[in-house]
Amino acid sequence: xxxxxxxxxxxxxxxxxxxxxxxxxxxxxxxxxxxxxxxxxxxxxxxxxxxxxxxxxxxxxxxxxxxxxxxxxxxxxxxxxxxxxxxxxxxxxxxxxxxxxxxxxxxxxxxxxxxxxxxxxxxxxxxxxxxxxxxxxxxxxxxxxxxxxxxxxxxxxxxxxxxxxxxxxxxxxxxxxxxxxxxxxxxxxxxxxxxxxxxxxxxxxxxxxxxxxxxxxxxxxxxxxxxxxxxxxxxxxxxxxxxxxxxxxxxxxxxxxxxxxxxxxxxxxxxxxxxxxxxxxxxxxxxxxxxxxxxxxxxxxxxxxxxxxxxxxxxxxxxxxxxxxxxxxxxxxxxxxxxxxxxxxxxxxxxxxxxxxxxxxxxxxxxxxxxxxxxxxxxxxxxxxxxxxxxxx
Amino acid sequence: xxxxxxxxxxxxxxxxxxxxxxxxxxxxxxxxxxxxxxxxxxxxxxxxxxxxxxxxxxxxxxxxxxxxxxxxxxxxxxxxxxxxxxxxxxxx
Numbered sequence: 001x002x003x004x005x006x007x008x009x010x011x012x013x014x015x016x017x018x019x020x021x022x023x024x025x026x027x028x029x030x031x032x033x034x035x036x037x038x039x040x041x042x043x044x045x046x047x048x049x050x051x052x053x054x055x056x057x058x059x060x061x062x063x064x065x066x067x068x069x070x071x072x073x074x075x076x077x078x079x080x081x082x083x084x085x086x087x088x089x090x091x092x093x094x095x096x097x098x099x100x101x102x103x104x105x106x107x108x109x110x111x112x113x114x115x116x117x118x119x120x121x122x123x124x125x126x127x128x129x130x131x132x133x134x135x136x137x138x139x140x141x142x143x144x145x146x147x148x149x150x151x152x153x154x155x156x157x158x159x160x161x162x163x164x165x166x167x168x169x170x171x172x173x174x175x176x177x178x179x180x181x182x183x184x185x186x187x188x189x190x191x192x193x194x195x196x197x198x199x200x201x202x203x204x205x206x207x208x209x210x211x212x213x214x215x216x217x218x219x220x221x222x223x224x225x226x227x228x229x230x231x232x233x234x235x236x237x238x239x240x241x242x243x244x245x246x247x248x249x250x251x252x253x254x255x256x257x258x259x260x261x262x263x264x265x266x267x268x269x270x271x272x273x274x275x276x277x278x279x280x281x282x283x284x285x286x287x288x289x290x291x292x293x294x295x296x297x298x299x300x301x302x303x304x305x306x307x308x309x310x311x312x313x314x315x316x317x318x319x320x321x322x323x324x325x326x327x328x329x330x331x332x333x334x335x336x337x338x339x340x341x342x343x344x345x346x347x348x349x350x351x352x353x354x355x356x357x358x359x360x361x362x363x364x365x366x367x368x369x370x371x372x373x374x375x376x377x378x379x380x381x382x383x384x385x386x387x388x389x390x391x392x393x
Numbered sequence: 394x395x396x397x398x399x400x401x402x403x404x405x406x407x408x409x410x411x412x413x414x415x416x417x418x419x420x421x422x423x424x425x426x427x428x429x430x431x432x433x434x435x436x437x438x439x440x441x442x443x444x445x446x447x448x449x450x451x452x453x454x455x456x457x458x459x460x461x462x463x464x465x466x467x468x469x470x471x472x473x474x475x476x477x478x479x480x481x482x483x484x485x
Contacts, residue, residue, distance in 0.1 A: 030436035031469050038466035164453045 012054040012078030019047045020069025021088075027370065031054075032062045036290045040044065050373075054080055110139050111170040112313045118176055121159040129156050141167050169312045186389045191240035194227040194387040200249035203383065210243030219361075220249070220386075229392050240392060247387040253380040255349050258374045259342045264328045268298070271325040279303070279317045296326040335374065338368055342376035350380055358384040406446055420450035422481065429465075430457055430474045430481060438472070458481040 023046070027037065035056035052060065064071055086093050090379060113130065115123040131151045133156075150163050160165065162177035168269055182353045186192055194210070199218050205212055210227040214220055229243040276288040300322045307314040333341070343365065362381040399417065406416040414421040414434060423431040432448055432455060439454060440447040443462050448455045462476030 024438045024441055027441070027467065031437070031467055036467065036468045037464070040441075040464035040467065042441060042463065045442075048441070119423065 002371045008053065009078045012080035013051055014054070014057050014075070014076050015049065015051055016057070016060075017043065017047055017049050017062075017072045017074055018069050019072070020064075020067055021046060022067055023048055023069065026063055026067040026069050029066060030060065033059060033063065035059055035063070049074065054078070068221050079350070083377040086377065107170055108141055109170060110135060110141050110167065110172045111137055111315060112172070113137065114173045115170060116173065116175045116179070118160075120178055121157065121176070126153075126157060126160075126176065129153060130172075130174065132156075135165065135172055141170075141172075141353045169309075171313060186391060188242050190242060191229045192242055192389040193225045193392055194243045194245055194247070195385050195390045196222055196224045196226055196249070196386045197253055197388045198222050198386055200384075200386050201253040202226070202247065202249050204248040205245060206247075207243070207245040209241050210245065212245070221283045225390075226387055243389065245387060247385055248383055250361075251384055251386065253350050253354055253382060254378070255346050256375065257342050257346045257349070258373050258375050259333070259338045259345070261333050261338055262372060263331055265331045266296075266298075267325045267329050269325045269327050273323045275321040275323075277319050277321075279319050281315050284319075290323075292323045294323060294325040296328060298324040298326055301326070331350075335369055338369075338374035339376065342367065342374055346376050346378045350378060354380075354382065355384050358382040404466070418451055420452065422453070422455065423482060424478065427459075428475060428477045430478055431471060432474075433471045434449075435472050436440075443476070448472060452483070454484045456480075456484055 018026060027040075030037070035052060037050045037052055037056075039049075039051045043049055061070060063069075090354060106170070113127060114136065115126055121267050126137075130153065132186070133152050135146060135149060144167065146165050146167070150165055153159065153163050159179055160176045161179040164175045164357055165191050166173045166175075199220065199222050202216050203213050205214065205216060205226065210229045211231055213225050213228050220226065226247055227243040227245045229241045231239045231241060271294070273290045273292050273294075275286070277284040277291055278287060302320045302322070304318045304320070305313065306316050306318070346365065360380055360382050363378065364380075365378045402416055403409075403413070406413050409415045413419055415437040420435055421433040423433075425431070432450070434450065435455075436449040436451060438446070439449050441464065442458065444458065444460065446462055446464075448457070448458075457474060457478060458480040459476050462474055462478070465473040465475045467473070
């Protein structure tokens with residue numbers, strides 16, 4: 001039935017009310033002339049409702065005249081009528097065509113660039129290089145030589161080892177892999193000394209190549225030569241070697257932290273003002289503005305992207321700025337609290353300074369409690385390899 | 394009252410096992426449950442209301458009685474009546 005309905009719709013048909021005294025005769029004459037009716041309903045003695053196709057309707061006039069009947073159009077259905085309606089509303093059709101074209105044209109530009117995998121390389125730099133090679137918001141995307149740009153990017157941006165550009169919808173996704181530089185190792189054929197990288201007391205020194213300059217138990221300063229690659233022996237020429245040694249030294253890490261007993265606590269009073277505006281690229285349009293007259297406040301900014309999908313992102317965002325009024329309340333820490341805070345802080349600082357291979361062998365933390373603050377000083381004794389190679393000039 | 398040549402036609406149809414409605418120009422009525430009657434090879438409508446429909450054919454008048462009947466579609470060859478059918482009668 002579906003196909004027949006579709007054909008009827010494509011050809012166009014009308015629902016008519018026929019009024020006359022001899023409707024049976026009208027029907028018989030009509031079908032004898034090849035006009036087909038369907039969904040016929042008797043309305044009254046003198047009226048029927050029926051459906052007839054467009055071609056049949058045109059031929060119907062003669063039958064109506066012959067049988068003295070009249071036809072009233074109840075409704076017109078189908079494509080031909082839709083077309084004639086649209087002909088009268090040409091601007092609607094033009095608008096629709098423009099709309100389709102606009103979407104088609106706008107969607108063939110790149111509107112946003114997503115960079116994935118850039119942790120140490122600044123994505124700003126990648127963006128800039130991309131725009132030099134022709135990928136930037138607003139570029140027509142159909143004739144972008146993606147492979148060429150990928151290759152050029154690899155040459156230009158030294159920090160990346162792999163790049164993949166995918167154009168998906170209006171978004172260009174750029175995936176990069178950063179180059180991991182191998183640690184700088186002095187080649188073994190280049191003669192070198194071993195110097196101290198920080199102050200310490202030599203605990204153990206075993207040299208495999210080169211002459212030891214310091215002894216166990218001897219304090220050394222940063223930069224001091226520990227093993228020399230210059231080998232002088234009586235009655236032979238001076239030789240230069242690539243020094244190699246196993247050195248362990250005792251080192252110290254010192255840190256001092258001051259924790260004030262009196263602290264200001266920020267408490268929200270519950271009062272709030274907000275500003276709302278629309279961000280379109282770099283332009284802003286204020287919707288709701290308020291004068292913030294709070295002395296101290298927290299500003300919290302939220303932004304809502306209207307449409308953001310994998311393929312598409314509208315460059316419009318709604319920004320809501322909330323201003324919360326703040327009351328500062330004084331609060332006093334007791335000694336124990338201040339000490340534990342100080343300890344936490346001090347450990348964090350020392351561990352961030354310490355060499356990765358350092359081993360803690362002893363730690364001492366002293367607290368000095370004053371009127372308004374607690375001062376904590378820590379001394380960590382550690383064991384580490386302080387030798388680093390240094391080329392001989 | 395079949396004429397001579399109709400008689401011959403009927404004999405031929407029987408011997409050749411051809412469908413009689415095709416050879417003899419007979420009407421063919423198909424009743425589907427009590428909701429639909431199809432009549433092929435009709436000669437026009439004599440009466441049409443939602444209770445009674447009379448259809449002219451070469452062998453007489455088909456009178457269909459029922460309730461809420463309507464003509465689903467009508468062409469020169471076939472008429473399809475839907476509704477609740479009570480009775481189909483052939484009147485000479």
